[in-house]
Amino acid sequence: MNTTFRWYRLSLTGWLVVACFLTVNAQVSVEAQKRYKEAIRLIQTGSYDRAKNELNPIIQRTGPLAPYASYYVALADFRQKNFSQSRLMLKQLVTRFPNWQKIDDAQYLLAAVCMEMGEYEDGLAALKPIGTPALRTEGVKLEQNFMGRLTDLNRLKRINRDYPDDKPVALALIDLIQRTATDKDDLELSDRLTNQFGVPVSVAGRPVSPVSSGTTTSANRPTTRPNRAKGYYNVAVMFPFRLDEFDADKRGRSNQYAYDLYEGMKMARAKLQEEGITVNLFAYDVENDPNKTLELVNSPGFAQTDLIIGPLYVEPNRIASAFANQNNILLVNPIATGSELVASQPMSFLAQPSLNEQARRAAEQARSLIGGGARRVAIYFGTSRKDSLLAAAYQAELKQQNYQILDFKRLSGTAQAMAEAMRFDGKMTTVGSVSAVPTTPVPITVSHVFFASSNDDDGARMLDALSRRRVSAPLIATASAFDYYRNPMSTFTRWELYLLYPDYIDTMREPVMAFQEQYIAKRNTIPSVFAGEGYDMLLFFGRQMAKNGVPFRSRTALRTDPEGDYVLSGFDYTESNENQVVPIVKYEDGRFIKIN
Template identity: 55%
Template sequence: MKIFLNRHRPVVGLILCLLWQPSYGQTSGDANERRYKAAVRLVQTGQYDQAKKELQSLMDRSNRLAPYAYYYYAVAAFRQKNYGQARNMLKQVIDRFPDWQKMEDAYYLYASAAMEAGQYEDALSYLSRISDASLRNDVDKLERHFFGQITDLRQLKQLQREFPENRNLALALVSLIQRTSSDKADLELSDRLTNRFGVPGTTGSGQTAAAVRTERNRNKGYFNVAVLFPFRIDEFDANRRARTNQYAIDLYNGIQMAKAKLQSEGITVNVFAYDLDNDAEKARELITNPGFAQSDLVIGPLYAEPNKVVTSFAGENGMVLVNPLATSSDLIQEQPLAFLAQPSLEKQADKTLAFVRSLGVSRKAAIYYGSSRKDSTLASLYETRLREAGFQVIDRKKLSGTAESMAAIMRISELNKPDHVFFSSSSDDDGSRFLAALSRLRITAPVIVTASAFDMYKNSSSTFGRRELYLLYPDYVDFSREQVDQFQEAYLGRRNIIPSVFTFQGYDMMLFFGRQLAKNGPQIQRRTTLRAEGDDYLLSGFDYRNSNENEIVPIVKFNDGRFIKVN
């Protein structure tokens, strides 16, 4: 086997030296020993046919050298690339001399010959018999070399099903899937194997974190991306269309689409998915995985407690970490390589105030919010910004229920009119009811509402066109753009479903940070480059020039049958 004969431990070179030791044949001065040693010397010098003749004469003799003679006959045949003959000789050693003390060397050589002949199942069955720790490194090299040469995905999947505990086989399959397949079932298989065995390129649990970090920081020509989402693979049911974690699957599918786009630009990213739910203990287990330690970019986790564990580890090890959905700036405090893909609630409040000022309205405002904590937090932050800017907040209430009940709670009227109204809600039923409540109170001032208060598919266009209404819309997608239309068509062709906004988010996030890794290196040090807008992105882009949270906060207005950005 060429790779080992030239670069690593030879398949038989070291074994030749070991088996030469007198302790394996105490017949000093005996003619058989002299013949045996001469035959081994012939093998060492490449005179294989002559060596075979000498060794064959020793096979029928009842002496302690017989198993060695069979073995070196197999060595000679192997070096002549007569792998069938080599295996036949080794089988005879194994069958005739079951107590031979060097039997595991015979297993290894047999497996090498079987690998060369493409008989992988046969090879693996013999490798599985090896328990000698000193051979473990050679077995790993043998497996990695041959499994890495298999290009038939079906064959590799079948092998992995037959030998599910073999790590090298699992990693070879992950690598082949990542390079060649876009099939959903294949990607899910890759995710499961990655969760269990790590990522290709690692050597297992014995490798230190420092060694992995050194390897990761080299210019590899590719970047490893770890995606830490609650995939809940154990609960996966292909027949269920509505899943509680569908958003995570959509995000991941968008990331995969961006991976293909980056590859077309000459940027290679290897995406490895880890199934991580709201479990801090599993997060602590994950950060000890040498495969995970090779990550250049981490996307997730999506829950607070595991996020703390992973963010700390990523910061200590120089990994870029992106929170795809979080809006809390606390997550990036004192973490120079942690980023929010979304603008924080503080940033949304700042941008809303800046927009209100651009309208030139007077300084009386009313603020309302829905039932979630996020709703009340954003309303509180906006109130603070208004008061700091000299505005008067004449009413601030939590609203729920029907339009009538909302109107009954509000303390505004034609006599106590605000100059603008702000409403934050995460319930897509609240928006239309809130507008109806304002109409009941005959309030015509400009209104700013979070887009999450509306169901964009259920609410008619008249909902948005009857008054001076602006939507605070971080996830705004302009569906009239050709780039968006092309993406939807490509995604529909690949997944047979229409992409969700989470798909768009996953795509944009991976595309932006993948380009930044290629441009800036793993630590993304040049702050001036951390901005991207325009036709390349499906949403509104990213801007991290001044902080580690996205400072682009779209505010839109309905005009001529569609929403357009006004800020």
């Protein structure tokens, strides 16, 4: 919304107010009417100071025209860019005349003033009570303009948390993430918001540019599809490498995971070569430009691709998925956990288990714990969107199995705060003070507790909270709720604790130790979990292409041997294109042991 349009909208609002004046002019003196009409004429001609001089006496008399005069003074200040004075007058108007018949017009102008001042949160708060349909529509346009100006990603994420159902805010956040962010959690947030609100009309992004990797370059790629019987496969890695910002000495990059994934793939390529399977890696620096992505996948050389890993952005991923389906090319998403990405996409696979799959496996573990006992559960989750989604998926899974859900809510803060928020059997026992602690433990009849959190401080707090509430049932929690370096061993031994751990790596296994030694020798640094994931992905799908063809002829072989040479826990696609391997671990004999 440009300045001309905004002023037009506010002028139109003003003349609507003039029309309303006709309903009250019988109660106003002739002098006041004359002064008021003159002020309106002066505003129309741009004589704002003179108009305010005419209106101020009317405001002071507090008669029927006072709210109208206040509005026009605020409008005049707005036109003069005296935003602070305009906001002050509008605040007084809303406070003094909350039942004014044109209060929605004042709220709209107040929102515009706050937005102009960069106080977007106050602007959104001003728009919220507006009920007039036409003004609500204009309010959406106002938001679209100003939310698009925000470049502070953290601030826009906070606004989205405060207004989770606000579509213009969500679309602005999607657009900003897609244009500027490479952080894994931010991309997952963008993916979730896109599923809920759709894709912004204007999608910005840097052009996709291919960069060579390994011994083969895009210039000498084969022009005809290779003979797959010879084990010759082309793999396109479409990640946000951001080469124009690359600094070899900088390790703490927000997109470091992309480089770690790729380093793991290069090690897998060498392993596959030892097995007689030749893989050519082609790295493409892909941001979020749908047009460039479409140009890339439709280029003659790209048609020789056998496997696509990525892209990580929503629209490029959709374009690549459609291309993969049309050309019988495998596509693997390395970090996403949304089932919808592979629904009705026969050539697309999730390297990570989806949240639904994690919930299903956790429910299987719960059944093994209670046997034929009572099915009563309390489900809690942390503050991130991913936490609530996993908890909701778990709740849905247990409802299908006729569990009684005793409690379902978000928990945060101290252990004391968590304990006080818990409800069991619809009752609450006060905790935290000596006088409130029962002399006899209060039995809590719950078969188990489930807790999903991405905050590694929350796990220990949850255990403390359960102790305060005298709950002794097993706890199934996400591994991300614990800090394995800061939490003492007693954290994991004092409770019957089971951890949902998709990124579990058994460091005592020989293949893992060998991988770590090779990686350190090559990179002079300890491999991250992403390096292991990249290694496993290319190793698994490279072997499958060589043995099973593309598209896969049979699903029966689409799984890894539990005792195989993978770094993490492997893959299983025998039932669907989602990875069904979901490690659940328990702390035993000084280390975490996979129990499923």
